[in-house]
Amino acid sequence: DADVTQTPRNRITKTGKRIMLECSQTKGHDRMYWYRQDPGLGLRLIYYSFDVKDINKGEISDGYSVSRQAQAKFSLSLESAIPNQTALYFCATSDSRTGGVYGYTFGSGTRLTVV
Amino acid sequence: DQQVKQNSPSLSVQEGRISILNCDYTNSMFDYFLWYKKYPAEGPTFLISISSIKDKNEDGRFTVFLNKSAKHLSLHIVPSQPGDSAVYFCAASGAGAGSYQLTFGKGTKLSVIP
Numbered sequence: 001d002a003d004v005t006q007t008p009r010n011r012i013t014k015t016g017k018r019i020m021l022e023c024s025q026t027k028g029h030d031r032m033y034w035y036r037q038d039p040g041l042g043l044r045l046i047y048y049s050f051d052v053k054d055i056n057k058g059e060i061s062d063g064y065s066v067s068r069q070a071q072a073k074f075s076l077s078l079e080s081a082i083p084n085q086t087a088l089y090f091c092a093t094s095d096s097r098t099g100g101v102y103g104y105t106f107g108s109g110t111r112l113t114v115v
Numbered sequence: 116d117q118q119v120k121q122n123s124p125s126l127s128v129q130e131g132r133i134s135i136l137n138c139d140y141t142n143s144m145f146d147y148f149l150w151y152k153k154y155p156a157e158g159p160t161f162l163i164s165i166s167s168i169k170d171k172n173e174d175g176r177f178t179v180f181l182n183k184s185a186k187h188l189s190l191h192i193v194p195s196q197p198g199d200s201a202v203y204f205c206a207a208s209g210a211g212a213g214s215y216q217l218t219f220g221k222g223t224k225l226s227v228i229p
Contacts, residue, residue: 004158040124042221043159043204090158094217103149103206103217106158 003027006091006107013081013114021076021110023091031094032074033104034058034066036087043090049074050096081114088112118142119207121220130229134192138205138220141186145207149217150179150190153202162203163190195227 004025013019023032034046045058047066055066063085065077078085088111092104120139128134138148146167151159165172165179165188172179178191192199205220 040221043219048216092158103147103151103161103164103208104159106151106160108158109156111156 002108004091004093004105004107006089006110008110009108010111011113013112015082015114017081019078019081019112021078021089021091021112023074023076023107025072025091025093025105027093027095027105028071029093029095029105030071031096032068033092033094034064034074034076035090035092036060037090037109038087046076046089078112078114081112083114086112086114116141117220118145119205119218119220121203121205121223123223124221125224125226127226127228128195130197130227131194134190134195134199134225134227136190136192136203136205136223136225138188138190139186140188140207142207142209142218143186144209145218146209147207148179148181148188149206149208150177151204151206151219153204153222159204167209192225195225197227197229200225200227 007022033048035043044060049068067075088109090109091107094104118141149164150162152162153159163174163177165181181188202222202224204222206217208217
């Protein structure tokens with residue numbers, strides 16, 4: 001089983017719909033992140049959480065919300081999806097003790113299309 | 116304001132030759148630098164890292180060089196293989212720059228031609 005699991009892998013949704021992307025991890029890491037990848041723009045940080053009670057906005061948080069339900073679970077919601085939120089979304093985890101050396105562990109991504 | 120820059124969006128190299136991917140950074144508080152490799156439809160995977168107290172780190176065919184005075188690092192792949200074709204992301208972190216939170220470059224797409 002993957003260390004960082006994202007569901008769903010692919011999703012097509014309509015403009016205005018609410019959608020949730022889920023992430024769970026078995027790494028035992030305390031920190032979790034949501035990124036989106038767009039062509040030519042690299043990886044941009046949406047939200048991050050350093051522990052269950054800590055949620056922080058990233059570079060592009062507008063239109064998104066998150067919930068850290070447990071240390072192992074971090075979900076991303078689009079309250080009212082719009083077409084420019086069509087992108088590849090990645091969840092990542094890190095260990096605050098070793099993250100400098102080993103960085104993040106990424107999930108396989110969710111390809112979201114908003115029509 | 117981009118703190119980590121990869122100025123070459125793409126690079127093509129013949130199989131067996133050396134691939135050199137470059138990365139520049141602006142934040143002097145960064146003290147770890149990492150390279151990630153990403154295949155289509157997969158998440159980025161950790162490749163190699165280097166601490167700011169070193170100027171070189173080697174792992175098999177992959178070597179990362181760090182020039183702190185120039186705020187520049189590079190990833191060398193020797194010899195390049197077709198399986199190395201992927202997008203490579205440079206990333207930087209540091210306790211002083213946000214407690215090991217990574218800042219990524221935009222990536223360089225490497226194509227290794229058989």
